[in-house]
Amino acid sequence: AREVYRLVSEETHALVKEQYQLLNEEILPQLATEGIRFVKRSEWNDAQREWIKGFFFREVMPVITPIGLDPSHPFPRVLNKSLNFAVELEGRDAFGRSSGAAIVQAPRVLPRVIRLPRELGDVEYAFIFLSSILHEFVHELFSGMKVLGCYQFRVTRNSDLFVDEEEVKNLRAKIQGELPQRHFGDAVRLEIANNCSEAMTQFLLGQFSLTESDLYRVAGPVNLVRLMQVPDWVLRNDLKFVPFTPGTPKALQKCHSVFDSIRGGDILLHHPYQSFNPVIELLDQAATDPQVVAIRMTVYRTGTDSVLMQSLLRAAQNGKEVTVVVELMARFDEEANIGWATKLEEVGAHVVYGVVGYKTH
Numbered sequence: 001a002r003e004v005y006r007l008v009s010e011e012t013h014a015l016v017k018e019q020y021q022l023l024n025e026e027i028l029p030q031l032a033t034e035g036i037r038f039v040k041r042s043e044w045n046d047a048q049r050e051w052i053k054g055f056f057f058r059e060v061m062p063v064i065t066p067i068g069l070d071p072s073h074p075f076p077r078v079l080n081k082s083l084n085f086a087v088e089l090e091g092r093d094a095f096g097r098s099s100g101a102a103i104v105q106a107p108r109v110l111p112r113v114i115r116l117p118r119e120l121g122d123v124e125y126a127f128i129f130l131s132s133i134l135h136e137f138v139h140e141l142f143s144g145m146k147v148l149g150c151y152q153f154r155v156t157r158n159s160d161l162f163v164d165e166e167e168v169k170n171l172r173a174k175i176q177g178e179l180p181q182r183h184f185g186d187a188v189r190l191e192i193a194n195n196c197s198e199a200m201t202q203f204l205l206g207q208f209s210l211t212e213s214d215l216y217r218v219a220g221p222v223n224l225v226r227l228m229q230v231p232d233w234v235l236r237n238d239l240k241f242v243p244f245t246p247g248t249p250k251a252l253q254k255c256h257s258v259f260d261s262i263r264g265g266d267i268l269l270h271h272p273y274q275s276f277n278p279v280i281e282l283l284d285q286a287a288t289d290p291q292v293v294a295i296r297m298t299v300y301r302t303g304t305d306s307v308l309m310q311s312l313l314r315a316a317q318n319g320k321e322v323t324v325v326v327e328l329m330a331r332f333d334e335e336a337n338i339g340w341a342t343k344l345e346e347v348g349a350h351v352v353y354g355v356v357g358y359k360t361h
Helices: 002-033 046-063 130-141 171-184 198-207 224-233 258-263 277-288 307-317 334-346
Strands: 036-038 084-090 101-105 113-115 125-129 146-157 187-193 215-218 294-299 321-327 350-354
Touching (some): 002 036, 002 215, 084 130, 084 198, 101 130, 113 130, 113 224, 125 130, 130 146, 258 277, 277 294, 277 307, 294 307, 307 321, 307 334, 321 334
Parallel strands (some): 036 125, 294 321
Antiparallel strands (some): 084 101, 113 125, 146 187
């Protein structure tokens, strides 16, 4: 197992290195040629700096709490995959305390990418990273002290739920009890800015009981997933893939009743190339059709705003016999599934909890 882990780690380090090379050497330069720029701190002009400073005092500073590390203030509990900053300090704070380091946790409510007003940019779309803003103005959080360095980092934790399905009598209650601890499992990876000092790097590794093989030095934001929102802000369809529109089988195109279509013959839906809407319509119509007496389904994953589950709730409220097998061990969707299952039980549906042998979507 150790040998397998070592090989996986080597491959993962190589993939992450390539990922940031593509970002910095290909993607960002090509975006810049199209008038979409991520402006570095060293490139901010006076007007931009003034606007960003106002943004920091107005939007950022009120919601962050720096934690100075000293005997009375131990290292804080860091949430799984949250954005944090390790700050190296010199001097004494307003209370006369000398702390060589502090941790600043960025709340998830703060946007990781901020668009500058059009009149302040020399291009149509100018963006800055939240990490750049905190790096520039972090000294405002430590009055009277000198900031020697500020480094972003992120910890990935083991998110497995430790539940023995065969031994636990009430699987639902056991999973509900485990969910709050998911964000604080054992650390398995530390991502840090590649300019982080060696002393701070070793300090962080020690805090999370990790080794050099668990360390990933990155040349950019530690969470590139947050860049996924940028295409929605950029109105340039010529730079985007043409949206794919799933088709609808001919048998369902002109008929308003899914039941009437089914009476005419079997219908095969090939997802994702064909629309899932017929399935939603079938359940929606079944929920109010007086001839439908029972609905039985297996549910593996559902969203928090699932229209499918809303139809099942409505069916149960209309007096139909609704039986749903709910997969409780749907990774990262356990909480949503338990929530829906509870709502179904409240309206009289029969819910079977368990671990389905074959994953059914």
